[in-house]
Amino acid sequence: MYLTREQERILEGEYGEVMERSLRLLVKLGEIYGADRMIPVSSVQVAGVSYKSIGDPGLEFLEDLAAGGTRVRVLTTLNPAGMDLIDWRKLGVPLDFAAKQLKIIEAFRRMGVAMTITCTPYLAGNLPRFAEHIAWSESSAVSFANSVIGARTNREGGPSALAAAICGVTPNYGLHLTENRNPSVVVKVSAELKSSSDFSALGYCIGKIIGDGIPYFKGVKWASTDQLKALGAAMAVSGAVGLYHIEGLTPESESVETSGVETIEVGAEELRRVYEELSTGEDPDIIMLGCPHASLDEIIAFASKLGEKHLRKPVWICTSRYTKDIATRMGLVERIERLGGRIVADTCAVVSPIERMGYKTVGVDSGKAASYLPSLCGQKVVFRSTDYLLKRWVG
Amino acid sequence: MRGRTISPGKACGEALVSKTPISFYGGVDPKTGIVMERGHELEGKCVKGKILVFPKAKGSTVGSYVIYGLKRNGVAPAAILNEDTEPIVAAGTILAGIPCVDKIDIGKIRTGDKLVVDASEGIVEIE
Numbered sequence: 001m002y003l004t005r006e007q008e009r010i011l012e013g014e015y016g017e018v019m020e021r022s023l024r025l026l027v028k029l030g031e032i033y034g035a036d037r038m039i040p041v042s043s044v045q046v047a048g049v050s051y052k053s054i055g056d057p058g059l060e061f062l063e064d065l066a067a068g069g070t071r072v073r074v075l076t077t078l079n080p081a082g083m084d085l086i087d088w089r090k091l092g093v094p095l096d097f098a099a100k101q102l103k104i105i106e107a108f109r110r111m112g113v114a115m116t117i118t119c120t121p122y123l124a125g126n127l128p129r130f131a132e133h134i135a136w137s138e139s140s141a142v143s144f145a146n147s148v149i150g151a152r153t154n155r156e157g158g159p160s161a162l163a164a165a166i167c168g169v170t171p172n173y174g175l176h177l178t179e180n181r182n183p184s185v186v187v188k189v190s191a192e193l194k195s196s197s198d199f200s201a202l203g204y205c206i207g208k209i210i211g212d213g214i215p216y217f218k219g220v221k222w223a224s225t226d227q228l229k230a231l232g233a234a235m236a237v238s239g240a241v242g243l244y245h246i247e248g249l250t251p252e253s254e255s256v257e258t259s260g261v262e263t264i265e266v267g268a269e270e271l272r273r274v275y276e277e278l279s280t281g282e283d284p285d286i287i288m289l290g291c292p293h294a295s296l297d298e299i300i301a302f303a304s305k306l307g308e309k310h311l312r313k314p315v316w317i318c319t320s321r322y323t324k325d326i327a328t329r330m331g332l333v334e335r336i337e338r339l340g341g342r343i344v345a346d347t348c349a350v351v352s353p354i355e356r357m358g359y360k361t362v363g364v365d366s367g368k369a370a371s372y373l374p375s376l377c378g379q380k381v382v383f384r385s386t387d388y389l390l391k392r393w394v395g
Numbered sequence: 396m397r398g399r400t401i402s403p404g405k406a407c408g409e410a411l412v413s414k415t416p417i418s419f420y421g422g423v424d425p426k427t428g429i430v431m432e433r434g435h436e437l438e439g440k441c442v443k444g445k446i447l448v449f450p451k452a453k454g455s456t457v458g459s460y461v462i463y464g465l466k467r468n469g470v471a472p473a474a475i476l477n478e479d480t481e482p483i484v485a486a487g488t489i490l491a492g493i494p495c496v497d498k499i500d501i502g503k504i505r506t507g508d509k510l511v512v513d514a515s516e517g518i519v520e521i522e
Contacts, residue, residue: 028489029482032401047456054460055425057467061460137456157459157483159490174482211416212451212481240416240453240481280433350421372421372455375431 001030001171002037010167018070022163029160030171039133039172043075044165045121046113047137048158050082050351051100052376059104065162066107073168077116077126078108079138080293080318082353085117085346092357113165117346118320120229120293122149125322130251133176135164139242140292140368143232146243148225150251152176155242175243182257183216183245190219191268195385196298199223199231200367201274205266207239216258217246226295233292234367278370281380284363287389288349290318291366296326299343302386303332311340311394318348350376363389396499396519398476401485403515404494406474410508411445412501413437418454419461419487428470446510447472448501452484462487474512476501476519 009015010023026038048054054061082101083093109115116124119138128134128151136142137156145151154174156164164170174180187206193199206215215235223231223246235241245253289302294317302317317336319327324345327333333343349362350372361380364370370383382389413436417423422432428443442465452458462484465471471493475484480497488495494514504510509522 025486025489029485032399032480032485033482048460053420053457055464055468057425057464058460060467061463139454139456142456154482155456157456157486159459159463160482160486161456207453211453212479237418237454240451374433375421 001027001035003027007038016068018065018068019166022166025160025163026167026169026171030173033171033173035171035173037172038169039176040168041074041133041135041164041170043077043126043128043134044072044161045077045079045126045136045138045141046108046158046161046165047079049079049104049108049117051097051104052082052351052353059100062104062107066110070166071112072165074165075126076113076165077121077124078113079117080119080347080351081105081117082351083347084344087344091342091344094353094356097353116320116322118293118322119348120295120320123293123295123323124320133170135161135170137161139236140229140233142242143236143244144229146175147232147245147250148228155240181243181252182214183261184213185210185215186258186261186263187215187217188219188263188265189217190265191271193220193223193227195387196227196230197365197383197385198271199227200234200365201271202266203231203234204238204274204278204367204371205270207235207237207241209264210239210241212240215241215244216253216256216261217244220246220249223249226298229292230366237368237371274367275383278367278383279381280374281361281382284313284361284382284393285359286313287315287363287394288318288369289315289365289386291348291350291364291369293348294319294323296323299323299327299332303336305390306336306339306395309339309395313394315341315394316344316349317341318344321345349373355379363393365389396503398496398499398517398519400514400517401480401495401497402488402493404492405513405515406446406494407509407511408444408446408473410448410504410506410510411437411440411442412504412506413449416451416453417449418452419458420455422454423461423465425461425464426468426470428465441470442472443470445472446474446476446512448476448504450478450501452481456483458483459487459490462493463491466491466493474514476504476512
């Protein structure tokens with residue numbers, strides 16, 4: 001692989017041990033996957049922030065990095081933490097957990113990482129442009145950036161994304177190259193997709209079938225940004241899909257090559273089976289929305305459906321602090337919380353210790369949350385559309 | 396069998412084979428090494444000290460940290476063998492120092508087989 005004189009000097013240790021170690025990891029990955037050189041990246045999204053996800057080994061790893069005075073070189077934004085960093089006491093987060101979580105955040109802060117603390121960086125100040133090279137982790141954000149925006153990133157693991165942030169470069173392979181962005185399968189969708197959870201169910205179904213392939217959807221006539229967010233997130237859970245195209249809706253759908261590609265069909269029956277497979281419970285103790293983090297539009301829609309009705313069960317809507325602040329200024333947070341709901345920032349159902357907070361069964365509208373809650377939080381799950389959950393259980 | 400070196404090192408041990416993809420995050424408990432994904436063919440099995448064999452990875456990008464955590468907690472697999480190793484697993488095994496090889500025909504390996512892995516050379520032998 002070609003390296004610049006500066007990169008060679010980094011590997012010789014001239015820029016300190018952390019830079020050397022970080023670039024060495026990137027060079028190794030580049031060599032494995034046949035990169036010709038390193039390319040500059042304009043932003044990084046770092047996953048592996050919740051203490052629940054990375055534990056003491058991750059905390060020590062990050063504190064070591066921060067102690068060396070390491071700073072990130074490009075705009076670097078952060079995934080959700082294991083708790084709301086302001087309201088954690090009110091939400092009943094255990095003290096020992098909170099102490100460790102705050103240490104992780106402090107390590108990132110010292111490295112110059114932007115405190116966005118959301119899985120939707122593209123809704124909170126980190127918006128790349130079409131064809132821009134970036135190095136993102138957070139599988140749902142990777143999918144959104146590649147597919148909906150047309151930016152270019154591989155599915156970076158937490159540590160390789162951080163290494164890219166420290167060095168400002170990533171190895172040039174995989175989805176950074178135009179020829180690797182063509183679809184591997186055409187998916188004809190005959191089901192009518194009515195809600196974000198339908199898109200989520202479709203994503204879950206396709207990810208399971210195609211694994212790490214690149215799907216090209218036909219028959220999807222319209223989708224909101226939030227529905228595309230849901231589709232990509234689910235495909236990155238049941239599979240390892242980092243890029244998808246939708247005919248007429250996503251930016252590269254006109255330019256990629258679909259001829260000679262195998263076609264599969266998905267209908268209403270397949271989606272029904274996903275709802276059935278992922279629903280393991282019957283009567284939720286709590287409804288948790290916002291996986292990936294809710295957009296402003298989703299919070300406004302929820303508030304308008306709720307009106308002035310009191311919620312019969314607790315509802316959490318997880319979002320970024322950025323979005324919560326706007327909703328607060330609109331008076332929506334005050335109204336939703338007065339009626340028994342909570343707008344929870346900086347965290348989500350999956351990465352917070354809800355199993356230690358007395359909940360057993362959770363209602364969700366996300367295939368991603370439905371997949372991870374049983375194993376990571378010991379929860380039973382009711383997976384349905386937002387509207388159904390509200391009408392049936394809380395409205 | 397000869398494959399591609401992902402992360403160097405040597406290991407020997409008993410194979411634990413999954414025919415379906417594995418997500419380390421949400422799929423394997425970093426404290427115990429036990430597979431916890433509901434309905435997964437290895438659910439309840441422990442990866443500690445095994446040569447863990449699976450076609451590909453899936454799921455969250457936090458998987459690298461789970462692999463690193465498994466090693467630090469002393470419950471990591473002795474080596475990992477794949478058809479195709481994705482960058483999330485590659486970064487995790489390199490960081491953790493777990494030998495890893497891909498581009499081999501994992502269909503030839505059965506759970507319980509005794510394997511000798513020289514990941515630095517990309518060589519896997521079934522004893």
